[in-house]
Amino acid sequence: MIEKLEQQFQAKIDAEVKIEPKDWMPEKYRKTLIRQISQHAHSEVVGMLPEGNWITRAPSLRRKIALVAKVQDEAGHGLYLYSAAETLGAERDDLLDQLHTGKAKYSSIFNYPATTWADMGAIGWLVDGAAIMNQVMLTRASYGPYARAMVRICKEESFHQRQGYEILLTLCRGTEIQKQMAQDSLNRWWWPSLMMFGPNDAESTHSAQSMAWKIKRKSNDELRQAFVDATVPQAKILGITIPDPDLKWNEERGHYDFGEIDWAEFWNVVKGNGPCNRQRIEDRKKAYEKGAWVRDAAVAYAEKREQRKAASKAKVA
Ligand SMILES: [Fe+2]
Numbered sequence: 173m174i175e176k177l178e179q180q181f182q183a184k185i186d187a188e189v190k191i192e193p194k195d196w197m198p199e200k201y202r203k204t205l206i207r208q209i210s211q212h213a214h215s216e217v218v219g220m221l222p223e224g225n226w227i228t229r230a231p232s233l234r235r236k237i238a239l240v241a242k243v244q245d246e247a248g249h250g251l252y253l254y255s256a257a258e259t260l261g262a263e264r265d266d267l268l269d270q271l272h273t274g275k276a277k278y279s280s281i282f283n284y285p286a287t288t289w290a291d292m293g294a295i296g297w298l299v300d301g302a303a304i305m306n307q308v309m310l311t312r313a314s315y316g317p318y319a320r321a322m323v324r325i326c327k328e329e330s331f332h333q334r335q336g337y338e339i340l341l342t343l344c345r346g347t348e349i350q351k352q353m354a355q356d357s358l359n360r361w362w363w364p365s366l367m368m369f370g371p372n373d374a375e376s377t378h379s380a381q382s383m384a385w386k387i388k389r390k391s392n393d394e395l396r397q398a399f400v401d402a403t404v405p406q407a408k409i410l411g412i413t414i415p416d417p418d419l420k421w422n423e424e425r426g427h428y429d430f431g432e433i434d435w436a437e438f439w440n441v442v443k444g445n446g447p448c449n450r451q452r453i454e455d456r457k458k459a460y461e462k463g464a465w466v467r468d469a470a471v472a473y474a475e476k477r478e479q480r481k482a483a484s485k486a487k488v489a
């Protein structure tokens with residue numbers, strides 16, 4: 173019986189029919205999606221922290237407006253994604269609890285500090301740029317609510333990428349010191365951005381099944397290569413140098429070759445020992461506690477509405 177259901181399920185996916193919340197799905201598909209979508213949601217909200225720090229220090233009103241809008245967009249991305257995870261039966265409080273207790277992962281890139289204004293440029297250009305690579309493929313993910321959330325998210329991410337690039341372009345056309353700031357920022361963010369695509373394909377534990385289920389459509393290495401190929405020409409326009417002596421165009425492959433990632437650093441940050449892991453979780457917990465009154469008020473309001481509805485129904489009857 174279950175085998176037949178599984179066959180029908182896979183046939184649907186093969187035929188590019190979306191899976192919807194009330195459809196039958198294998199438990200492992202549901203669990204994999206809850207894990208992936210919630211990790212993604214956590215990344216969006218933790219991702220607000222390094223940039224949120226710079227809102228008060230933005231160098232002009234125009235920059236401040238753009239940065240506020242970007243950080244708010246990330247909060248919205250978190251909301252869409254937590255909602256998508258809830259359609260699979262997950263409870264938002266449980267998901268947040270997993271984040272706060274360190275059980276759930278989020279993108280390690282946000283465990284690096286944003287130390288200069290140029291980092292607002294580099295994060296938009298590289299971090300949002302890498303996120304787009306990953307997320308464009310997710311707009312075609314087999315699970316309907318996830319795919320639809322990603323369509324909207326991708327539109328906003330491309331604004332983020334452009335506003336970041338424009339910050340760097342302005343710095344690179346400015347004084348020598350400003351250009352150095354941009355270079356320093358690229359030096360610090362380049363390798364962590366490449367790490368965002370995850371371990372090499374040979375080391376990646378979840379990939380094969382996720383590809384068959386069309387939760388993922390391109391491998392980590394494919395996406396990383398596409399990111400490098402797209403980003404190198406952009407660095408050339410900026411006139412700053414990517415910090416990789418092994419980076420060069422490979423005529424035969426039609427792609428850029430690049431150096432080996434420091435995987436020891438990658439795993440160290442994943443395991444919680446990056447420069448800002450503890451601070452990020454502390455800040456998230458504090459924000460959650462400070463927001464308790466908003467959640468309580470929303471619940472009280474919903475209850476009041478229910479009571480009013482019930483009372484007016486009773487009157488009609
Ligand atoms: Fe986002």
Ligand SMILES: [Fe+2]
Nearest residue numbers: 246300329332
């Ligand atoms: Fe973004």
